[in-house]
Amino acid sequence: MKNFVFHNPTRILFGKGRIADLKKEIPANSRVLITYGGGSILRNGTLSEIREALSGFTVFEFPGIEPNPAYETLIQGVDLARREKIDFLLAAGGGSVIDGTKFISAAIPFAGAPWDILSKNAKVKSAVPLGSVLTLPATGSEMNNFAVVSRKSSADKLPFSSPLVYPRFSILDPEKTFTLPPKETRNGVIDAFAHVIEQYLTFPVDARVQDRFAEGLLLTLIEEGPKALKEPENYDVRANIMWTATMALNGLIAAGVPTDWATHMIGHEITAKYGLAHAETLAVVLPAMLRVRRAEKREKLLQYAERVWNLRDDPPETRIDQAIERTRQFFESLGAPTRLSGYGIGEDGIPVILSQLERHGMLALGEHASFGLDGARETLTLAL
Amino acid sequence: MKNFVFHNPTRILFGKGRIADLKKEIPANSRVLITYGGGSILRNGTLSEIREALSGFTVFEFPGIEPNPAYETLIQGVDLARREKIDFLLAAGGGSVIDGTKFISAAIPFAGAPWDILSKNAKVKSAVPLGSVLTLPATGSEMNNFAVVSRKSSADKLPFSSPLVYPRFSILDPEKTFTLPPKETRNGVIDAFAHVIEQYLTFPVDARVQDRFAEGLLLTLIEEGPKALKEPENYDVRANIMWTATMALNGLIAAGVPTDWATHMIGHEITAKYGLAHAETLAVVLPAMLRVRRAEKREKLLQYAERVWNLRDDPPETRIDQAIERTRQFFESLGAPTRLSGYGIGEDGIPVILSQLERHGMLALGEHASFGLDGARETLTLAL
Numbered sequence: 001m002k003n004f005v006f007h008n009p010t011r012i013l014f015g016k017g018r019i020a021d022l023k024k025e026i027p028a029n030s031r032v033l034i035t036y037g038g039g040s041i042l043r044n045g046t047l048s049e050i051r052e053a054l055s056g057f058t059v060f061e062f063p064g065i066e067p068n069p070a071y072e073t074l075i076q077g078v079d080l081a082r083r084e085k086i087d088f089l090l091a092a093g094g095g096s097v098i099d100g101t102k103f104i105s106a107a108i109p110f111a112g113a114p115w116d117i118l119s120k121n122a123k124v125k126s127a128v129p130l131g132s133v134l135t136l137p138a139t140g141s142e143m144n145n146f147a148v149v150s151r152k153s154s155a156d157k158l159p160f161s162s163p164l165v166y167p168r169f170s171i172l173d174p175e176k177t178f179t180l181p182p183k184e185t186r187n188g189v190i191d192a193f194a195h196v197i198e199q200y201l202t203f204p205v206d207a208r209v210q211d212r213f214a215e216g217l218l219l220t221l222i223e224e225g226p227k228a229l230k231e232p233e234n235y236d237v238r239a240n241i242m243w244t245a246t247m248a249l250n251g252l253i254a255a256g257v258p259t260d261w262a263t264h265m266i267g268h269e270i271t272a273k274y275g276l277a278h279a280e281t282l283a284v285v286l287p288a289m290l291r292v293r294r295a296e297k298r299e300k301l302l303q304y305a306e307r308v309w310n311l312r313d314d315p316p317e318t319r320i321d322q323a324i325e326r327t328r329q330f331f332e333s334l335g336a337p338t339r340l341s342g343y344g345i346g347e348d349g350i351p352v353i354l355s356q357l358e359r360h361g362m363l364a365l366g367e368h369a370s371f372g373l374d375g376a377r378e379t380l381t382l383a384l
Numbered sequence: 385m386k387n388f389v390f391h392n393p394t395r396i397l398f399g400k401g402r403i404a405d406l407k408k409e410i411p412a413n414s415r416v417l418i419t420y421g422g423g424s425i426l427r428n429g430t431l432s433e434i435r436e437a438l439s440g441f442t443v444f445e446f447p448g449i450e451p452n453p454a455y456e457t458l459i460q461g462v463d464l465a466r467r468e469k470i471d472f473l474l475a476a477g478g479g480s481v482i483d484g485t486k487f488i489s490a491a492i493p494f495a496g497a498p499w500d501i502l503s504k505n506a507k508v509k510s511a512v513p514l515g516s517v518l519t520l521p522a523t524g525s526e527m528n529n530f531a532v533v534s535r536k537s538s539a540d541k542l543p544f545s546s547p548l549v550y551p552r553f554s555i556l557d558p559e560k561t562f563t564l565p566p567k568e569t570r571n572g573v574i575d576a577f578a579h580v581i582e583q584y585l586t587f588p589v590d591a592r593v594q595d596r597f598a599e600g601l602l603l604t605l606i607e608e609g610p611k612a613l614k615e616p617e618n619y620d621v622r623a624n625i626m627w628t629a630t631m632a633l634n635g636l637i638a639a640g641v642p643t644d645w646a647t648h649m650i651g652h653e654i655t656a657k658y659g660l661a662h663a664e665t666l667a668v669v670l671p672a673m674l675r676v677r678r679a680e681k682r683e684k685l686l687q688y689a690e691r692v693w694n695l696r697d698d699p700p701e702t703r704i705d706q707a708i709e710r711t712r713q714f715f716e717s718l719g720a721p722t723r724l725s726g727y728g729i730g731e732d733g734i735p736v737i738l739s740q741l742e743r744h745g746m747l748a749l750g751e752h753a754s755f756g757l758d759g760a761r762e763t764l765t766l767a768l
Contacts, residue, residue, distance in 0.1 A: 001399075001401070001619075001623040002560075002629070003398060003400060003402070004398050004399060005396065005397055006395070006396040006398065007393075007396065009391075010404075011391035012388075012389065012391065013388070014639070015385075015386070015387025015388060015389050016387060016388065018387070104631075131429075174385075176559075185643040206620040206624070207620075207623075207624070207627075208603075208607065209600060209601065209604055209624060209627050209628050209631055211600075212596070212601075212603060212604065213596075213597055214598025214599070215596070216595075216596025216597055216599070216600055217596075219596060223592065224592065235385075236385055236589075236590040236591075238591070239385040239591075239640075240385070240591070240592045243385070243591075243593050243639075243640070244592075244593050247593055252636075255396075255398070256398060256623075276717055278722075280442075304600070363427075369657040
């Protein structure tokens with residue numbers, strides 16, 4: 001096992017009726033900015049519930065944070081928050097809203113150009129505290145300190161992180177996910193699945209707890225993902241998916257093990273150039289990536305085949321083939337195409353994506369820091 | 385899944401050479417009290433390493449915290465800390481030292497009689513911050529807010545908890561466990577195992593992540609426990625056990641599920657009256673407890689039999705028998721007797737233990753709050 005630091009101070013309030021607890025979680029007399037996305041939380045009543053829970057606070061609202069939150073949008077939130085002297089941010093939505101709100105949180109007190117937080121990794125020295133009400137389990141943003149922000153004008157999609165942007169609390173009410181469109185449910189399951197794979201399917205370091213936890217999350221997604229599509233109002237199914245997605249990217253299963261993230265980095269470029277949902281890019285890239293890197297990931301692929309897909313009898317190479325194919329079929333079974341062609345991207349897209357990776361310096365990715373443009377080309381070609 | 389709050393702010397520094405990081409974790413200019421137990425950290429060099437890492441701080445020491453830390457001892461630590469205006473406590477040891485230090489932490493600023501924190505559940509309104517250097521993985525105290533303290537004069541062993549006594553940080557260096565006596569290694573494994581069982585083996589609430597995590601911890605202990613006894617300097621084995629013991633009682637696997645703890649409550653009384661190590665009481669009580677309550681725990685016992693002990697083929701009642709018997713044999717294989725007689729306690733001990741339970745109001749224990757003196761009598765009789 002590798003040395004590690006694990007620290008996750010986010011307070012999780014999980015279950016039915018939790019929004020009423022908001023009042024106790026936000027410091028009295030705060031000037032609160034509720035940030036959110038499109039209209040879903042308006043339509044399903046979540047926003048009114050939040051507004052009601054916040055009676056007594058001075059409340060402002062910043063709607064319009066889009067999927068793959070845009071710097072151009074968020075900077076308007078920063079302006080509003082500075083103008084209104086906001087001292088607490090409440091993100092109500094999925095990973096995009098929470099990620100965007102983390103950026104707003106860090107950008108409000110930032111002295112220089114906020115874009116530097118993303119483009120130059122400028123150090124975040126202070127941040128306005130934030131909390132979240134999660135409505136879409138997927139990214140884990142509700143219990144971590146990462147965010148990814150896009151800039152439309154330059155087709156950039158860049159991450160940042162800071163210990164200052166952990167949500168102080170996150171409210172996870174599975175009932176708030178009953179009305180999710182099937183596509184968002186599906187994308188959330190795929191996103192969480194890929195998060196686990198990036199931290200699990202590398203090379204063994206005899207980290208048994210982390211491996212068993214990762215496998216438990218994958219098994220839960222495989223069992224519960226299809227059910228969520230069939231029975232959208234099954235509370236326990238929604239609860240299991242919600243808690244899995246949070247655990248999938250809160251630092252726990254990454255503690256003490258190598259991590260990969262090459263699939264994500266290629267995926268980000270596909271989103272930046274072609275606008276696919278994050279999970280769609282993962283559904284395309286991940287199975288192809290595993291085929292390309294089956295030698296370096298051999299031992300963990302065999303463990304994955306056995307413990308997650310119960311493949312024990314065939315020769316090793318066959319078990320690996322089957323595990324990768326089952327992964328791809330799982331994504332397809334949820335309704336996500338797993339080929340670039342399924343999203344209208346052809347061979348001519350490959351150099352476009354490669355040049356994006358090159359421009360962002362993504363030339364030594366993966367658990368061995370050895371995955372570069374050649375590997376990316378091979379992966380994308382297999383994914384055509 | 386039940387509603388839950390999960391919040392665990394302890395910062396874990398895991399791995400080799402971590403004691404050198406102490407300086408960064410404790411606020412500058414702190415007046416630090418190092419608390420510890422017997423001589424082992426003196427003999428194996430851990431204490432000198434800590435002293436060296438704390439050069440520059442004003443440091444006091446409070447040795448002599450015994451296994452099952454005694455109120456009578458700890459109160460002397462409280463006096464010392466008050467006298468020397470200590471503002472940071474550093475517990476160096478296992479669960480007893482950390483538990484005892486949590487009590488000191490809460491008692492220092494406590495206005496009334498500190499015993500009330502234990503005997504009357506008096507509310508802890510402030511506490512001196514503490515950190516820990518863990519040398520014995522077992523209780524999980526390094527990453528939770530519970531403590532159990534004994535009072536010799538009255539044969540009490542009582543728990544308390546407060547969000548104020550989470551360690552600010554805990555240093556977990558597996559190398560510091562290489563020199564543990566086999567008996568302490570064994571007891572740590574049994575203790576962690578029983579902690580998981582108390583939170584897992586109740587009744588199903590379809591909490592899949594929690595179940596899989598619990599099963600992963602149990603499997604790790606079954607795989608690694610015997611190895612730790614055979615290869616005490618195997619780093620990965622020690623690391624896996626250390627991380628498992630921490631995860632076994634940090635709130636994670638208890639989130640959203642029913643918990644039992646009847647085995648622990650009976651065990652505490654056995655320790656208070658007969659001086660057995662905590663884990664020894666668990667090794668005795670747990671298998672008998674599972675036999676007595678096999679009907680109410682049936683579904684989870686079958687799940688446990690299948691997923692932990694790989695028992696799939698025999699009829700259900702046989703699988704349950706076998707799972708309980710495997711549990712008992714596992715404890716025996718580590719060298720722990722699983723009968724009261726193995727510790728020189730006969731039938732005449734049963735009314736003694738029952739009267740202790742009665743005196744402490746332990747009359748409605750377990751996940752259904754229905755386990756009382758009759759059940760305890762049956763359990764102890766089966767454990768003779």
